[in-house]
Amino acid sequence: FILPLVYLYYIFNLKNYTSTSGVKAANKPKPLANKVTETVQKPKSEDQGLKSLRKYQKEIEELKVVYGAKEDVVKGLIEKRFQPPQITYDRFMSTINKCHELFYMEADSALNITRLAAEDTPRVDEEIEHKIETLKSLIDQIEDLTNELVINISSSGESTDEVKNLLDDMENLIESVKDY
Numbered sequence: 001f002i003l004p005l006v007y008l009y010y011i012f013n014l015k016n017y018t019s020t021s022g023v024k025a026a027n028k029p030k031p032l033a034n035k036v037t038e039t040v041q042k043p044k045s046e047d048q049g050l051k052s053l054r055k056y057q058k059e060i061e062e063l064k065v066v067y068g069a070k071e072d073v074v075k076g077l078i079e080k081r082f083q084p085p086q087i088t089y090d091r092f093m094s095t096i097n098k099c100h101e102l103f104y105m106e107a108d109s110a111l112n113i114t115r116l117a118a119e120d121t122p123r124v125d126e127e128i129e130h131k132i133e134t135l136k137s138l139i140d141q142i143e144d145l146t147n148e149l150v151i152n153i154s155s156s157g158e159s160t161d162e163v164k165n166l167l168d169d170m171e172n173l174i175e176s177v178k179d180y
Contacts, residue, residue: 052120053113053117053120053128054114056110056114056128056129056132057111057114060111060132063107064107067103067138067139070142070146071096071099071142073146074146075093075096077149077150080153096142099138099142102138103139106131106135107135110128110135113128114128
């Protein structure tokens with residue numbers, strides 16, 4: 001009774017082991033890394049929260065990227081304008097660091113609201129929009145500081161009197177070449 005069952009089992013499994021694709025598939029390890037990276041790369045914000053609030057999550061994530069880029073630029077300009085051992089440098093950098101902390105605290109707070117809200121009510125929308133406006137205003141302030149630093153760096157090197165004197169000297173040289 002058992003012998004025919006073993007024989008059938010052997011025949012069906014023999015076909016799996018004798019085919020070339022079966023051998024290659026058996027020897028080839030399955031890529032677990034792809035599955036792991038897919039689950040790691042997927043942000044938690046997509047898995048949690050209401051669908052109606054996901055638009056806010058996306059907007060907040062984009063604001064975080066923009067802020068990070070602008071913060072790096074302004075820090076570079078501060079280092080260029082004020083050399084690190086100066087008190088002014090320390091003052092500017094401490095303000096930027098406080099702004100960094102406030103920005104990410106507000107962003108995390110807004111993301112938590114979008115993830116944990118049970119209902120999409122007008123009060124929830126209003127609170128998230130208020131936090132997003134705060135984030136945008138911080139970005140605007142960083143951008144204004146960047147613009148002021150760029151203008152200050154470009155204009156601090158030479159005064160208008162120095163430029164005028166240099167142009168006068170150039171004209172004198174041009175006229176003296178005609179004399180030779």
